[in-house]
Amino acid sequence: MSTDRGRPRARRSPTSGRATIYSVAERAGVSIATVSRVLSGTAVTSPEATERVLKAAHELAYVPQNSAKSLASARYQTHAVVIGSLDGPYYSELLMGYEEVAARHDQELLLVVADLPRRARTLADLRARVDGVMIAQMDIPAEEIAALAALIPVVVVGRTRLEGCDVVISESTDTANALTRHLIDVHGRRRLVFVGDPDQSSDVAARHAGFQAALTESGLDPVAEPLRVPYTEQGGDAAVALVLGLPSRPDALVCANDEVALALGAGLRRRSIVPGADLSLTGWDDVTAARYVRPGLTTARQPVREMGGRAAELLHRRVGGSAGPVGQHVLATEAVIRQSCGCPD
Amino acid sequence: MSTDRGRPRARRSPTSGRATIYSVAERAGVSIATVSRVLSGTAVTSPEATERVLKAAHELAYVPQNSAKSLASARYQTHAVVIGSLDGPYYSELLMGYEEVAARHDQELLLVVADLPRRARTLADLRARVDGVMIAQMDIPAEEIAALAALIPVVVVGRTRLEGCDVVISESTDTANALTRHLIDVHGRRRLVFVGDPDQSSDVAARHAGFQAALTESGLDPVAEPLRVPYTEQGGDAAVALVLGLPSRPDALVCANDEVALALGAGLRRRSIVPGADLSLTGWDDVTAARYVRPGLTTARQPVREMGGRAAELLHRRVGGSAGPVGQHVLATEAVIRQSCGCPD
């Protein structure tokens, strides 16, 4: 029996009783190679051997040690998912979609919250820890991502223009255009302003491009430069002040996301300016609160869950070497018309 | 040099060029043992050796292979976090709180979404993959958790009465009592109903106990048995039908969580029954929508983030063997009075 090889030193925990591939082999009366083959299904084994190994493994409640498996096979069967925060429904949805597909391929998920302070170390270290990395965080510099992508497969979600890695995004420009045209064509708005910072992410830039295109197509100019407020509830309050400070009062506010739109709407209402009636207000993302608030927030819904799933599929293929050339994958977005644009209930 | 030992077979990828502890040792002119000691900081090393190793490691961009480290040390430096879903802000907050503290202790996070179908395998396998497990999922049978806890340290969040593992919960009964007393004493409500299933989780059971105690203290009986609706928006609609079907119309609905309360409130309003005016409505959790909806939802806020942090701290200590006896940790909850109870804006 293989377990009889000399062991001059004490095992780590001789009494732990945890089954190893050796104890399974011994009980099944086969070599550890056969145990490995049966359990991983990587090679043909005789029915008898298969059965005896399965039986022994079950009786001993054997679970292969992950570290040994990874070390020997040079595979972690794990993807890292890098996010900046779990705030809001976006990242949760994305993660759920990702997880579902990753699980289907038996890949585990290492959750990495990449704050600015701890990022540098973590991101580079991942190559000695996982098989691939999914990045869904906006504020990581492109060079940093490119450097990581040179070491290990990387898929990025929600931002564009990145070298050497797959990208999954949702369509923004066309839907932002359609949403803006709705305000102009259906509700007769003429004094529109974009609320959000197009320079902050490629996503917002695309939404702004659609907004701008709709104005141009209609022969209009925006009332003012984009109102660059933070994407928070506090940002909404700041935006109220900015809006009220404008030389010409806008009749439509196209916001970069729902959070800003929601807070902005609440702030305006406090000053007796009613969204939907006094002006049009739109968001982006269709968060839960968007349909509970009165008037309901007109917004756009990204297929976030699907984006996560697509990213997982892509990375899995990339790791396995069966993915095509690196490219950009664009999923469709859907406008959600409620009442804050001016439409009736 | 140690790298000269015979290597009859080809290395896995002789051209990968990835630095190993051997290449670092060679470049620094020391043994791999010294490299290990310097990099892990587990033993005293001379200033000269330390400096040379650090320099060599940096020049080679060396990152220790996680699998080899874990195999040799019998430590994964990883916690599994088991959740059922990422829906709603609760799990996101919990995870963020957990991650922050875990990261502080250099522990990584393996995200496990434990659907009913894939649970059995995953949960048991974790003992060969991580050092400890945090469980924040309601519908895993107590026996299953106990079985896992016999193999590996486990901390459970949000449910009570579990053997052999640490538990982190937030206080429910007292705050539910106070909230209910508020409806009775301040708003003069007399016909109260609890909406939610006390048997579904120990958490809801505790909230219901506080509700019941408040009634008893006030010499009241509930108008009906708890309305056992699902915790979803659809559940809220179902609850509307149940409420309207009651022999005596209630004047206060104490809901098990915000989602039900929100959907119930929206459904009632559609039937021209106005929460806050026609009856009192309360939730639990203080989700984002709770403060955007009109009237604002009176509810209770759990210190979810802190619960996550506490759980991480506990599990880390438990893994390190420096935790006291297994026990239950209760964090305080706070009532949030808005207008759906009947209070003025």
Added chain:
DNA sequence: CTGAAAGCGCTTACAG
């Protein structure tokens, strides 16, 4: 189809 054995890249008693 199967086994003996090398190898994966670390950590850590052990002996200076």
Added chain:
DNA sequence: CTGAAAGCGCTTACAG
């Protein structure tokens, strides 16, 4: 303070 070497528990050419 340091090095030689065993050991962690697997996978996988290699040779039947």
